[in-house]
Amino acid sequence: MTTAAAESPTRRPHRFAVWGDPIDHSRSPALHGAAYALLGWPWEYGRRRVDEASFRDELAAAPASVRGLSLTMPLKSLAHRAAGRHDAAAEATGAANTLVRTREGWAGFNTDVGGLARALTEAGVGDAEEARIVGAGATATSALLALHRIGVRRVEVSARRPEAARALVALAEHLGVRAAVAPLGQPGGAVDLTVSTLPGDAPVAESDAERLAASGGTLYDVVYGTWPTALGAAWQRSGLPAHPGATMLLHQAVLQIRIFASGGAEEPLPDEDAVVAVMRRALMGG
Template sequence: MPVALEVWGDPIEHSLSPAMHTAAYALLGWEWTYGRRRVDEASFPAELASLGSEYRGLSLTMPLKHAAFAAAEKRDARATLTGAANTLVQTSAGWQAFHTDAGGIVAAWAEAGVVAAERARIVGAGATASAALVALAEMGAQQVQVAARRPDAAAALRDLGARLNLDVDAVPLDAAHLPPVDVTIATLPGGATVDESVADRLAAAGGALMDVVYGHWPTDLSRAWDRTGAPAQGGAGMLLHQAVLQIRAFASGDVDEPLPREDAVVAVMRRALVGD
């Protein structure tokens, strides 16, 4: 029976997932197809129920991550912590949910030579901030500051921090004083603007930067980091490594089980991601 996979979201035309997944399956010699489908929250339940047994799994992007979490019979630890899932795998017992964004962040930092961070800052308090917080906990963070335009929006992050045994505080994005941190993860939407003086203050005390956007590079924050000479990376590494974890889940149901020839898989997916 042919194996089918898709990425769902709304909008979805911009997704780079089909190129990466298709390149990986071709290298591995797997006769798997990976398409895309525009699905919104209202149509998600009916679309999911319509899938046949040939569908091994789905990748989910906004706005479907919470709906995917709710639809699953079983969830991995990262999904349970964040209340969101970006991967569904169909099993005989129903849908199993995974959250691979946090693992993608950890892997992208490791690739940049950063494997631990005691003090960190998250810029923004939106949906991706919870993945960033889980990633930082896995990297050994003890203190995490959230800098947000509305600090009250960080209440859920403080609650998540308590479950992760992390000290999480929130300050305005334009706070006059910012303590130094080892790393900063920016989770603002693509195209978001940040005043230059604000960006410069964040950069001066921000350590290394990961700005998780892709397709909007450079950003106001990355330009500020460039002015300080501190290292900065975009979201491509996170996107790549979370996709590798998705393929692990599709292949074995275990995101910790490496793929055959995984180094070669990562290399071919990277080339697909950058358009080579």
Template sequence: MSDVALEVWGDPIDHSLSPAMHTAAYGFLGWDWTYGRRRVDECSFHAELTGLDAAHRGLSLTMPLKHAAFAAAAERDARAILTGAANTLVRTGDGWRAFNTDVGGIVAALGEQGIVSAHRARIVGAGATASAALVALAELGVGEVEIVARRPEAAATLVDLGHRVGVHVTTALLSEPAERRVDVTIATLPGGVSVEDSVAGALAATGGPLMDVVYGHWPTDLSRAWDRAGDSARGGEGMLLHQAVLQIRAFATGRVDEPLPREAEVVAVMRRALVGD
């Protein structure tokens, strides 16, 4: 496999760990692929996309481009359709096919925490990643999800999404989280967002294990509260790793359900690149 160019786009983008992981995987597999990064915002996205040459097989998309990527695609996988967001574009004969590999990344990361099923869960935050988290929880068989957000109106689309995936969704203000205990919490707040100690403590007291999708801003206010409560808290590196594995599958075959050659070894190589070993 040669003469294949891939990139990760977003704004900001300098912090992205994707080039290190992807480059490590391609080197291990013996693929002559390149993977770069490009700062692209919503205003410039369309022009940048249409300006790509045929050597560019695919793109990884981070914030704020996931909705724009979804809109630009001629085809979309089921997870992208459900969430209305795409973090992966793969070139096809007719344009681009969109995937949302964040969902599968969350499922796999929770599995590494020993969470393969649950009944009741909580999502902190109501942005694009919250949609992926909700679909992931539905795939794990969760029946009830509480969305805790700074603005309750922001969670309205998640209530509708819950209906579509068979999950009963309730909402609560971040300043006044419900006291009902849940089996797992997924935090989707952007890195650097502050949460008051009293609020974080209340969430930790009833939250079960925490998966905070943040990486590069660790520890977070929430993870500190979970530590004080003596419960498990992990950052977003696991999600980042496993969504990237699914992206590479899509880049290689156009499918996310077809494992890579020697995939367990590829994952180990990518994990080492992620932590800087």
């Protein structure tokens, strides 16, 4: 395949990898490898188990041939702190899932925000105006920014500990999004869309899940390795639309590859529709 990248720096043999703990389950090598092969870029992408305690030393020891990294849990906050500069999403969330080596050091990006926004649009809820976020952890912050990006005007945060959502509410108000907090089992008014940011194995009482489903519109669950989750099962029992997080994983990886190629997420990849299609096949085939 001949692309505009034929005489660009993307022809250089660079190395990339995903780091995290655990890491064996990661689908990122399959996604990136499929894209690089289609584009004809001589890039390598691997995986490495790196925990919080060893992250700093591992990053310092990374050879110059490692041009970029994808970071999964529990390294996103550490990656943010290691970066000398950040994109707007990483700055707002305090988390970076992408590091790129520059002349000045590492630059940090958060492609979870853009990836989720693109996934929600693909799921047919890109015009939602009112939404619920289930959970109040770090991923909930990325979810809030993604919802703001697609134009959501009101957000309810459903959390086991409502006090844990204070920072999220403050960020929503800063963004101009009306926000309220409700205990997990006591949702407020009906919404168009529910985004769950709970871990896949998080226990949720069936009664709580049923109440969330009854007023929750479409469910998008960021979990992609465990399906259905407790919430996904409740939505399915109710006959309501429910989506696992595989498309978020796909689209955030596309944005990562853009960053690896050009240093920013704005410039589309050569023949990007074909790249997305081959990445989707690699993801679903796994």
